[in-house]
Amino acid sequence: MKTEIDLRKLQERVIQCRKCTRLVAYLKEVSQHKPKRYRDWDYWSKPLPSFGDPDGRVLIVGLAPAAQGGNRTGRMFTGDRSGEWLFNALNQFGFANRPDSFRRDDDFKLDDCYITATIRCAPPKNKPLPVEIENCRPYFLTELDLLRKVRIIVPLGQIAFAQTLRSLRLKGAEIPSLPFGHGKVYEVSTGQALRTISLITTYHPSQQNTQTGKLTRPMFHQIFRTVKKKLEIES
Numbered sequence: 001m002k003t004e005i006d007l008r009k010l011q012e013r014v015i016q017c018r019k020c021t022r023l024v025a026y027l028k029e030v031s032q033h034k035p036k037r038y039r040d041w042d043y044w045s046k047p048l049p050s051f052g053d054p055d056g057r058v059l060i061v062g063l064a065p066a067a068q069g070g071n072r073t074g075r076m077f078t079g080d081r082s083g084e085w086l087f088n089a090l091n092q093f094g095f096a097n098r099p100d101s102f103r104r105d106d107d108f109k110l111d112d113c114y115i116t117a118t119i120r121c122a123p124p125k126n127k128p129l130p131v132e133i134e135n136c137r138p139y140f141l142t143e144l145d146l147l148r149k150v151r152i153i154v155p156l157g158q159i160a161f162a163q164t165l166r167s168l169r170l171k172g173a174e175i176p177s178l179p180f181g182h183g184k185v186y187e188v189s190t191g192q193a194l195r196t197i198s199l200i201t202t203y204h205p206s207q208q209n210t211q212t213g214k215l216t217r218p219m220f221h222q223i224f225r226t227v228k229k230k231l232e233i234e235s
C-alpha cells in the first residue's frame, strides 16, 4: 500500500512538471493543431505518469509518449500503434487483462507489470534532447527505488536500453559495457536495494520497425515468452 501511495505522489509531481520548456511549448502546439481524426479529443498534453501494478516484477521502459497517442489519451502507449503491439503482447502472456486500450478511462489493467518511460513528455519527431532525458531521469530513479519487486526490466529500443543502464549505474550498479540487440538477456547485479535484475532487450515496436519488418510479432512475442519463463523459473 505504501508503494502505491508513494507512486501516486510521484505521479502527481510528474504531471505538474514543467522542467523542459521546449517540450512544454511543443505539447501546447500539438493540442492546438490536432489532426482531423482527433479533432474532438481534449488532448492530455501534459507529462504522462507511469502506471501499472506497484508489485509488478516486470518493468517496461519506453522512450517517450507519442504526440498523437499517449499525449492525446493521457496514458502511456494508450491509443498509439506501439501500444497496440505492446498491449497485445502483454495480454498474450498474462500481463494485461485485454489486448488493446484506446482511452485512459477504460478497464485496461496490468498484472505483475509496470510501464514507465525515459521521458514523460512527447518530444518533436520522437527525439528527446540529452538535457531533457537528464531532466526526467530523477523520476525514473525514484521509480527504481519504489518498485521493489522488479526482477526483469524490458527497455523498448536502444535509447531506453542505454538510459536504463545509465540509471542503474547511477544507483551504484557496476555494469560493464553491454551491446544492444534484439532478444539479448543480461543479468545485472545492482547492489542490495535492487538485487539481481534481468535486462531483456528488444527493438522498439515503433512503426518504423514494425512496418519495415525489422520487428515482427513473433520476434516481439518471443521477448515476453522469455520474460514469462524466467519468472516461472524464479518463483
Ligand code: SF4
Residues within 6 Å of the ligand: 014, 017, 018, 019, 020, 021, 023, 024, 047, 048, 119, 120, 121, 132, 135, 136, 137
Ligand atoms: S520530459 Fe520529464 S522532466 Fe521534462 S517536462 Fe516532461 S516530465 Fe518534466
